[in-house]
Amino acid sequence: MSCFPGIPSLRAAARCVLVAMAGAGAFTLAAAEAAEPIKIGIIAPMSGPNARYGAFANKGAALAAKEINDAGGLLGRKLELVSGDSQCVPAEGVAATQRMISLDKTPIIIGDVCSSVTLAMEPLVEESKVLLVNAASSNPDITYKAGVGGFKWTFRNYPTDEVRAATVLEYAVKTKGFKKFAVLSVDSDYGRGAIKFTKRYLPKYEGAEILSEDYYKDSETDFRSVLSKIRRSGAQAIILYGQADTTPIIARQMLELGLAGKVALVGNGEFNTKETIAAAPKVMNGAVEAAAWLPEVPAPRSLKFVEDYKKAYGGEMPNNHAYTHYDTLQLVAQAIRSAKSAKGEDVRNALAAIKYDSPMGVVTFDDHNQAVQPMVLLEIVDGKPVIKGTITTKVDYGAAAK
Structure with a gap:
């Protein structure tokens, strides 16, 4: 069949019309799809x-x-x-x-x-x-x-929680120089999971060790006995993954027991809020946590956001x-x-x-x-949250199989 002019065939002409109509229909459909959000x-x-x-x-x-x-x-x-x-x-x-x-x-x-x-x-x-x-x-x-x-x-x-735990541990050991840790985390999938991942990455750092390991219930308000044990253990830092409303209580009791300036907090428990810092500024000084993002990140596009x-x-x-x-x-x-x-x-x-x-x-x-992306390192300095930089941590999937 030819669709060129000069070919005297009604059947060919009819077929050409059908082809043209089909093409126009397809074009209309494509245009409609393109116009849709x-x-x-x-x-x-x-x-x-x-x-x-x-x-x-x-x-x-x-x-x-x-x-x-x-x-x-x-x-x-x-x-x-x-x-x-x-x-x-x-x-x-x-x-x-x-x-x-x-x-x-x-x-x-x-x-x-x-x-x-x-x-x-x-x-x-x-x-x-x-x-x-x-x-x-x-x-x-x-x-x-x-x-x-x-x-x-x-x-x-x-x-992930695994990336956060690995990032905090890297900063605590490499930058802060901590090697001896105590654990005091919330007794939940989140709290126990964070410590599980901390233990997974701990062998990367020679001499790093966990001296004691304790978990608390959401309803607990008295941590003095556990904190006294931690004081006797010689730990340099407490790995704390917990609830925002519990961190100030722990900080005040650390102050009571003379741990301010002697044992630091690392992990994640909304250390950077005004309420937490105000509860015991001397204890919170030097506290370290990692976050996906913070409003204070100095990058121009982040500040514009x-x-x-x-x-x-x-x-x-x-x-x-x-x-x-x-x-x-x-x-x-x-x-x-x-x-x-x-x-x-x-x-x-x-x-x-x-x-x-x-x-x-x-x-x-x-x-x-899984995104491989930077996490923000935050440290409390003189009563204020200060961004110390970023660390990009890759998940060690092989470690999970060991």
Whole structure:
């Protein structure tokens, strides 16, 4: 058949019309798809006791979406966020994920703040071939199960509890010169997990040892007997992974027992808050913790984020979850640009190979789809939190098998 003029065939002409109509239809469909916004889901607790974290997460993501859309969008399309409430409950998080997949048709989801929810989401997104990029959960199991661990559709742009423990230990030994440690951590999966990972990395440092190991219940308020034992042990530092409301109590009792200036605190227990420092400034002096991000980070783009966030939300100071969701959406946007596609599989492949220049430093992903990224080291100096730099720690997956 020829579709060129001058060929006197009605049958050929009819066929040409059909081909032209089909081509026009395909073009119209492609144009319609191109005009549709790119949907990205945000699943976080928007109700219940953890709702404040979800509010920060959504605000951070919304700020990133506005910046992206104001700059022309992605691939000539606007970015549209779809929000889902997990309530920090696994069943609710799975239900919200299912609605996004089935009803909203979102090819990419960012979530959840709570590790238990993220762990429950992993099998569902794997089965549905929807890309999940986590921005705030710290349970190491998420990473061990992802990438070569099995769930190829899950990525995480957030440090794990294992990374935090290894980072704090490295700074405590190499920079502070501590070798003798005592453990006093909350009796929970988080507290015990952090110590498990500390022990995993401890053999890297010759002479480093744990002299005593104790855990406390959430309801405990008297730590004098344990602190007295620690004082007698000769420990240079207490490894503390605990609750924010308990740290000031421990600090005051350390002051009572004469441990101020003799035994330091290292770990994570919101050492940098005004309330904690004010409880016992002499004890908190020299306390060390690691964080994914802090508003005081002096990097220009990080400081700009803080100012833009405050301007957008009536002077409110962003927290860690606001930043990590802002940053993760920017990361996903770069992957979409690199892939020249918003399809989940294309973006997944782009993420695996990405070298993302975040406000905190360069981010890449290992073969478990875990971000290799800097963590901020914070030390209390003369009653004020001072950023001492960053450390990038890679997960030692081989150590877990030993």
